[in-house]
Amino acid sequence: MNVLWEGDVVVAGGGSAGCAAAVAAVRSGASCLLVESAGFLGGTGAAVLDTFYGFYAPGPVSRRVVGGVGWEVCERLFEAGAAFERPNTYGAGTGVTYEPEELKLVWDALVPDALLHARVCDFVPGTGVVVETVAGRFLVKAQVVIDATGDAEVAWRAGATLDRPGMRLQPMTATFRLGGVDLSATSTAELHALMADADLPRREGSVHRTVHDGIVHTNLTRVTGLDPTDPVQLAEAERVGRRQVRDYVGFLRAKVPGYGSAVLLSTSVRIGVRESRRLVGRYVLTSDDVLAGRDFPDTIARCGAPIEDHASGDATRWEYVHDFGTYGIPYRCLLPVEVGGLIVAGRSLSATHDAHASARSMGQCMAMGQAAGTAAALAVQAGVEPAAVDTELLRKRLREGGALL
Template identity: 65%
Template sequence: MNTRYTRTEAAALPLLWRGDVLIAGGGSAGCAAAVAAARSGADVLLVEPAGFLGGTGAAVLDTFYGFYAPGGGRVVAGVGWELCERLLEDGQAFERPNTYGAGTGVTYEPEALKRAWDELVLGAGARVLHHARIVAVVLDGERVRGAVVDTAAGPGVVLARNTIDATGDAEVAWRAGAAVDRPAEQNRVQPLTATFRMGGVDLGATPVAELHRLMAAASGDYRLPRLDGSVHRTVLPGVVHTNLTRVSGVDATDPWQLSAAEREGRRQVAEYVRFLTERVPGYENAYLLGVSVRIGVRETRRLRGRYVLTREDVLGAREFPDAIARCGAPIEDHDGGNGTIWVYVGGGPSGRSYGVPLRCLVPERTGHLLVAGRCLSATHDAHASVRSMAQCMAAGQAAGTAAALATGDVADTDPAALRAALALHGALL
């Protein structure tokens, strides 16, 4: 199928929408971008393949990390924290220390998250198109002018002055011909995880350290690819959320590999459930409630932008004049093996953080396009820090604000003017 259309070719398809800002992907970054752009006065369309907003946050996980720096205070506010406040005030979330000292997390109820994003995005004035996938981009030379969207009614065209790629997989940037890195080709891609929930659990019966000891002791009797991980309480009594499985060596942009990974994730869930109910105190009467809607993907394509965030930038807590977000999350690398690599900003949980440059959202050449979320421009190590969902929301707010304020190519945004606008709307810089 053709993944690039000229405006003349696109004119042969039905026009579904024309406006100021097109956002591909309704996850943490895309939703924050839609809220920010619409509040800034833009006519906004958010295109999402699923029937709900929230992305990985609603389909796979139940805790936001990155709002707090380990050993310190909050480093992300703005739209993302407004979402958290709404959930906290409704009794649909609580703050919780991270098992590994990665900073306080905000654990929420995923079903409440879907509704909260509905209210924020639509309340801001953005339009949302569900069950729609961008399958091609509309180009004028190297400038993105819109996209071809596949819907239940067939393909149609959406046109915008500027576009934000918040797909996680850099789908729009890749289809437009922007330079991207493919971690799987370099044999350094983080593994995938199918999360699951269990009911009827007495979580207080087995501390996490004891759970890890039991996993190591039982590894010869069960096929447990990961011997650490997280099991934590949720908003619901007796229900725990479990992040234990590990499907390694998968290129999640390969449809066959991704399909196999979904099946392997479910197989691993069954094995971990068997281990928990047979060997772990507190799980004697536990039962599986459900597996994540889709397998969780940590890393696929990354934009090669005007700046590439590096390991040295992260660990050195570097500041940038064009910073549009802050991050204090450690490098959390699940790359192979049965453990996880943790390396902290500034060498330890000291509360230090670094800036995320606007240039990490801007393609080297492709015009009228920004990325936001985990497909931003970063090395493998830096990405293992900056991919946290709070940073995805902060980058989304920056991208949405820039796209709304731009009178021409959003790639030419003045960083100082953008930073001023973000600070006015509560962002921490």
């Protein structure tokens, strides 16, 4: 098989975690190639959503818990006039709402070497990965592979132990944008009261302003009972999501003041997946860790987000960290037990269903990605496996890169 690229680190997946990992690896002195199946970077952040959560912990005082590469992205968006901060609908901490098209450009500027329209289709122990491209399959050689696919696809192909808890998986959501909306005509509480009497799969959720006057972004639909790692079921989820979008748009136009002249501008590029495969790594983060606000000697990211479980009927279950505290995410949560040369970053981290429902926010994904990229570079430079990286040195390098630990 022909070699397409050879270097230190390869990152599979160009979402929040993968992009941050690639930036951190290069800034730490490693050569790095990012492989992304779409034609743009940003992943769910550019294809489905328009708000970063997890940068701030909830509570009476706004407290930022993520810095580094992730916060640099936010600052670039602020400077471009393409982002603003807003309170979360459910008191889950300040969110950063941004323009997805500008986010694509920000990641283009930050990620030096990205292979788009390509997908990692095999893991080759000790060598790297195989990628599928428009010109066929190629070998990409690297000493360390970072799985930032969101679905733990590389870890699955490599034979790592994974947890996919059947249909307790969180539901998927097709988001959509509307134009011609007067948000001042209906409060969130009034919207939810109207939804409570409607025949809809989800009777709460978010409709919020964007950087453009009269344009709103929604997080309303709820697609349940389908497995995003099953190709047939994933295709059906996309169809169900679009039908739900039609129903929600019809409800908003007919029943909600301010939406009578609303126009559907777009639906999400792909359905939003909250949860699929999760790594069972060297440490499994638990709900007790989250709710008690525990810290760890190898903490590489912080989180204050509540447990936000959408897998509980037509409403969402919220449980908050004790006393508005925060908890640490250990480096061990990114490390497979059985597979060498591999780090898993992003929403596939090693965590239980409940803990994952807190740690999966994009702010934390960027923080985990920065840790993974930094650790990969340190592993290459020291000639050791990622699991043997000196965690004190890793934490020192992360702090030097602006991370908040």
